[in-house]
Amino acid sequence: xxxxxxxxxxxxxxxxVLDGAELALEPGVWVAVLGPNGSGKTTLxxxxxxxxxxxxxxxxxxxxxxxxxSAAERGRRLAYLPQNGPYPHxxxxxxxxxxxxxxxxxxxxxxxxxxEAAVAWAMQVTETVxxxxxxxxALSGGERQRVLLxxxxxQRPRFLLxxxxxxxxxxxxxxxxxxxxxxxxxxxxxxxxxxxxxxxxLAAERAVLLASGRVxxxxxxxxxxxxxxxxxxxxGDVRVLxxxxxxxxxxxxxxxxx
Numbered sequence: 001x002x003x004x005x006x007x008x009x010x011x012x013x014x015x016x017v018l019d020g021a022e023l024a025l026e027p028g029v030w031v032a033v034l035g036p037n038g039s040g041k042t043t044l045x046x047x048x049x050x051x052x053x054x055x056x057x058x059x060x061x062x063x064x065x066x067x068x069x070s071a072a073e074r075g076r077r078l079a080y081l082p083q084n085g086p087y088p089h090x091x092x093x094x095x096x097x098x099x100x101x102x103x104x105x106x107x108x109x110x111x112x113x114x115x116e117a118a119v120a121w122a123m124q125v126t127e128t129v130x131x132x133x134x135x136x137x138a139l140s141g142g143e144r145q146r147v148l149l150x151x152x153x154x155q156r157p158r159f160l161l162x163x164x165x166x167x168x169x170x171x172x173x174x175x176x177x178x179x180x181x182x183x184x185x186x187x188x189x190x191x192x193x194x195x196x197x198x199x200x201x202l203a204a205e206r207a208v209l210l211a212s213g214r215v216x217x218x219x220x221x222x223x224x225x226x227x228x229x230x231x232x233x234x235x236g237d238v239r240v241l242x243x244x245x246x247x248x249x250x251x252x253x254x255x256x257x258x
Contacts (some may be wrong), residue, residue: 076155081145092135093132094119145168160189165193216232
């Protein structure tokens with residue numbers, strides 16, 4: 001399990017971003033994190049990965065404090081797709097995906113059959129095989145996003161954390177990504193994905209709604225997205241269209257400015 005307990009965090013000279021946030025992620029479960037800008041979603045992911053340290057509270061991985069794991073050990077268990085992360089411009093796509101195997105290889109080991117299989121699988125499921133020999137600088141934003149996702153998957157992680165993974169993706173690849181995340185969870189990987197679009201969160205198994213650094217609501221996505229807390233957090237600026245099998249969430253743009 002990957003678990004956040006009572007996390008409190010503020011950036012230097014800034015307001016408190018998280019104020020007692022909690023999240024528990026089990027293997028085989030997909031959790032979507034929602035919330036308005038500034039609610040602490042990206043900061044929560046950074047704390048779960050050990051990229052930041054909380055002022056109070058703790059993160060535990062498989063029953064041990066996250067700080068007790070080495071960077072290599074964390075890298076073999078946790079994979080991350082940032083929202084707008086840096087990428088090596090001069091490398092070809094397949095070389096970038098291969099970087100995902102570094103936590104398993106170290107700096108001097110040579111790739112073996114397991115590494116080759118992990119890279120091939122990651123590029124297949126992200127539909128990036130055709131991009132393999134193209135330099136990253138020549139790819140579109142959506143193509144780069146898929147290559148960076150393939151790099152994360154090549155780690156063969158136990159937990160996959162994604163910050164706005166549908167950024168830059170067209171509708172086909174958005175749908176393909178949501179299906180892939182559901183498949184990964186069914187295969188036993190714990191998935192946490194941050195979304196701005198609540199429609200994407202409806203594909204997950206659980207949803208967590210952050211507001212002012214705390215969990216305002218959590219549970220099945222349809223209960224969270226259509227709940228009172230969701231409408232309150234977004235100040236009524238959403239319209240939720242509910243059907244017997246589907247829910248659609250739209251911004252309420254056709255009202256006068258209050």
